[in-house]
Amino acid sequence: MSSLPLGSRIGALLGRMGLKGRVLVIAIPTVWLLIFFLIPFLVVAKISFSVAAIARPPYLPIVEWVDGFFRISLNFGNYLFLLEDPLYVAAYLGSVKIAGVSTLIALLIGYPMAYLIARSEPDRRNLLLMLVVLPFWTSFLLRVYAWIGFLKGNGVINNLLIGIGIIDEPLVMLQTDFAVYVGIVYTYLPFMILPLYANLVKLDEAYLEASADLGARPITTFFTVTLPLSLSGIIAGCMLVFIPAVGEFVIPALLGGPDTLMIGQVLWNEFFSNRDWPIASAVAIVMLFVLVIPIMLLRWAQSASEGENQ
């Protein structure tokens, strides 16, 4: 029996296999992404090129063995169909609009919050940050349901407003785009605040003092110094809110109305109601590209601005 502890014996074994610590550290997330992101993506991509059928699974295979040859049949019809039917284009645009407006509102609310937390006493910051993250301790679904209770016709807000005599008739808030905005902004606000905080807390106060010393009032300092220097935090926060918001399904389904058109719901309907897996897969693939292109542009802008600020 070796007297070495287990950890170092495993380490020695892996070392003999040529796997040093550094390789392992990179390899584990790489393998993880390969298994749980890239392979499912390829499966979905494959399905998007096939033809729907009443079968199990409900589509025809792309690769077939026919007369001693592989026959590969790619069907681009699903993608063409997405362009032909205005529903899909409208749903994409609707998603981008709702996600974009929500991101903007989250930024307008989140920036002052992140700024105040970053500028508060160091020992109070952790408490405030914990309060920001606290909602995550409750189920997301429960929190969205709770909003129904707030927004519905005889819900908390309407009762309160009628009670203090501001309105006579209950406002229609639930099952409108307004409710979807409320739900998305509420849910994703922490994702806006955290990267902004991480950026603003690093902002050297000497820059603000230098600006004041050179004659800038606080508001001018904010727009000429603070805001440009926190650009990378703004971009990170906006990406973290915008991307999941575009594909959001639960919030529009629970809070939205019949007019709320988002691509997540369309996707859900294609998969589960229509059982048209190829169309649903095509919708998913297009959504990915709708997201990936602006993300890459933003990443590029972000690294450019970080490079400048170093």
Place this chain on the structure above:
Amino acid sequence: MSEAISMSDARPWADPTAAPFLQIKNVTKKFGDFTSVYDVSLDIYKGEIFCLLGGSGCGKSTLLRMLSGFETPTSGQIIIDGQDQAGIAPYDRPTNMMFQSYALFPHMTVEKNIAYGLKRDGLPKAEIAKRVSDILSLVQMDGFAKRKPNQLSGGQRQRVALARSLVKKPKLLLLDEPLGALDKKLREETQFELIKIQESLGVTFVVVTHDQEEAMTLSSRIGVMTAGEIVQVGTPREIYEYPRNRFVADFIGSVNIFEGRIAEDGESHVIVASHEAGLDIYVPHSISGVIGQKVAVAVRPEKVQISKGDLGNLRNKLTGTIDEIAYMGDASVYQIRLDNGKRLRVTQTNLTRSEESTLNYGDRVNLGWDGSAGVVVTS
């Protein structure tokens, strides 16, 4: 160490009729229970380079920040050019500051950094451009206008920071450790440039530094601070040659201190009987005290002569053994042990070039200093 006083003929602080440009009156600053600056009063005159010199945490930076308006005095008054600064925000003060970290805006070019303050004043574009290019040539940075701060070396950033703080032609320029981030060689060159620029613009400088050499080179006068208080104000020569107390003597340069008691208080001299030196030390008259009062005599290492032979006609003479020799190139520093165990530091300029030192470890040597070399320090 050298003195670079531009106003050896003009010493406004010695002129009782001159009105001070900056008056600090009984300023105290407390952070909670901690007193950072205690009851500081200073008069600084137009065109001076005044150095606040002290170790870290002595309150010098806090005092500077009160001048710029980033901190508010707990009590006391700050008057710049006849105007009380109480309640005036940093952006409305006639001061500009050069920050220790330079605090150049990383997202702006050199040009934009310098123009920032002028833009805030709403000057016309053409004038801004002219003043930016003028100040860039003054600090010898023409051609760098379009660079970003991260594309500059430390010395270049220092120049840009100086240009940015000077371009608004402030009445009072505050410099927080202006040369701290530069290496020794660059620092020495820059010191003289700073003096030249100050002379050409006639701006009053208040410089905070912990570097006594920097303070000696730059200043018209130095205020030595410790524990939030100013302990001595004077020209570099006064501070060095006539330190008021032991702290100042020790902080500026190195010094040998001999404890003793006043044995004789003559017309033009004092004799201090020092048990530490084993000697009655002759000091020209600088204090009035009673016989038997405890005092100390401070003697600078370079004022002590050292020789294996006879030292001739010196007032104060001792013998000792060489313990250590540090060869510095231009000078050698000798650690001498007296017979009673007291250690002494002696610096001698290396006047001749020789491979072998004539003085070696363990040599018995004669030491001596002239009657005028020592100074009595109290407390």
